[in-house]
Amino acid sequence: MTAERPPFAPGPGARGLLPEGFRDLMPPWAEHEARLTDRLTATFAAHGYERVSPPLVEFEDSLAGAGFAGAPAGRLSAGAAPMFRLLDPASNRMMAVRSDMTLQIARLAATRLADRPRPLRLSYAGHVMRVRGSQLRPQRQFRQAGVELIGAEGREAELEVIALAVEAAETAGLDGLSLDLTMVGFVPALARGLGLDAAAAETLTAALDTKDVGALDGLDETARGLGRGVLEAAGLAEPALARLLALDLPDEAARLARDLADLAGRIAADVPGVALTVDPGETRGFHYKRGAAFSLFAHGVRGALCRGGRYRTGGADAAGTDRGPGGEPAVGFSLYLDTMLQGLAPPAPAETVYVPAGTPRAEAAALRGAGWRTVNGLAKPGDPVEEARRLQCSHVLTDRGPVPVSTAG
């Protein structure tokens, strides 16, 4: 097994066998991913987050995100991450395979866990599936792990979650971490404050999303100027925020800009060891978020390891803070395990000792008890050392105990 092969590249003979975007995880990567999951969920548990495990499929309407604040009905299924649909012969209703787990956690918070004290701290790890891969993530099935802190407003809740995302990535062994912050709602507030009509607001949003200064040309002078200013206020947090706060922003946008600066200041003080950038014009990829949102990157790894932020667990229109249709304030994140694996060193091959046939079972058991992985000989080989080598074991059991095959025989 070549540990050096990138874990998601198709191997010899694999081409055409699996649908596009689906992968076999091979040795030693499959074990590596399982251990990574364990390490992440152990970190979440140490911070008081309790694990839940919702099913892979639900009725389509519970997964469609219709109930999500800021997510127009069907937006998640139609726009953000289209879901595979299945007809359930038992109920004759459509089910969908989850494309995200946050919606399921919100459902649990609103139903089975409605009576638990707030804030509620929940964690999860599991596979999600998407009908279409993206250029950045061609995988159509991948593993997510994350937390949701539900029923908590305010900066402290955001800081707890952001610090936990960074700690989880560090504990997993990733380095060169950088955190990119934005404030979802800033761009719409800017468009509203400038009195832009729907078409002009769309032009502004698209130009800021694609970082395309030229696309601002259709706007009036004030909007063009502020659009340019916002584009220039992306990058390393300190100078970018200074530029952002110096802009003559409309009231609501100015308030959100100050909020972003406050959050960045708190992170700089409380979460050491992570580079901090801001991108106030960013709106893509934060589908049902509103308010503070973040992405975590690691040096040399393509794409975000983690995305998260603030949202509401409930209905799109209600403004209440109860656990009913209006939902609750929440903040959380999802780590993408496929992306994380790309940033980790290949695991060291496990040491295994070949145990020739006829060795008493207790002897092999004692080796395992001492931490060895044993490979049981099924028939007496001519030469145990040769057989151990053929089976790619690192050691062979001899009268003197396990001996490296490189020095044995």
Place this chain on the structure above:
Amino acid sequence: MTAERPPFAPGPGARGLLPEGFRDLMPPWAEHEARLTDRLTATFAAHGYERVSPPLVEFEDSLAGAGFAGAPAGRLSAGAAPMFRLLDPASNRMMAVRSDMTLQIARLAATRLADRPRPLRLSYAGHVMRVRGSQLRPQRQFRQAGVELIGAEGREAELEVIALAVEAAETAGLDGLSLDLTMVGFVPALARGLGLDAAAAETLTAALDTKDVGALDGLDETARGLGRGVLEAAGLAEPALARLLALDLPDEAARLARDLADLAGRIAADVPGVALTVDPGETRGFHYKRGAAFSLFAHGVRGALCRGGRYRTGGADAAGTDRGPGGEPAVGFSLYLDTMLQGLAPPAPAETVYVPAGTPRAEAAALRGAGWRTVNGLAKPGDPVEEARRLQCSHVLTDRGPVPVSTAG
């Protein structure tokens, strides 16, 4: 959270929210299941089984089991465990959600791992989905974990795998284990040896499967007598096998009966601590198996924890032993984690310490380093002890360190 609630019973407010047979696994059971998975896969790894992780969906024809020895094309999908089907918009081909992982492991052995030395030892853990639940297992999604030993014939391979299944269940904490053995092919061999036509063979098979002596009445006297004899040869291994070997069986059936007795004798000698039963008339539930097959039960747990046995990884018709369409001899098992959880004591609630807001971050980190789970206060509470109690923490952090909330304040 009531740890006492059976993990798969619907909780308050859950009724009607999820499709039948799909479940939320709640705290503390979700973490418990994850730990159980870890313990099982660690046991497999200690015996040299390398983990692989195939995707949840594949093209329907790779999962349909058409290539399996003993499994007529489509039998697995049509009869044993019907699979959910999905249209893949990328290829316009039908995909299916796996109802079993053994077929995927066989595919890996024949393709990406064709060049690895034999025997090949692979392990897996993952979810499977079925269109219909059964009376014994209403769940339509559950987790499996297991191993496949591929490219190995003979008794030693069977013993290694059976001993590993028992060790895995013991390590998981299950007790009162019993192992039920059968020899797939015995009933067809009996029918052939007796010269029964298709209808009579079906009558015999159904009568033996349902343990219905009366259903044998339509058969001739010899068949009726032997059918009765086989039904009486089920139960505790030693007396049942004595009865079976005393029957005047046709040659091939007699050979398989001796083979079953040999296997039982070896298990009795080599795998201590498990009660041994045989059921030579059993054919249900071993869909693509042929030869030795087994089920593992635990005292007080409804249904088998584990099923396994011998099969071939390749085509239904070819008789070769290569890795091509003829396939390779293999033996393996699947443990059913939902059933295993039913036999385990509820996990002890984790001890958590409430850390009042304003506590230096390093102090909470030190507690976690010492094994505590911390729950971070987000705002200064009036009374930290009262707040810890409200949040259902077992301890509260005071000047004297963590103090149980029961004795604090």
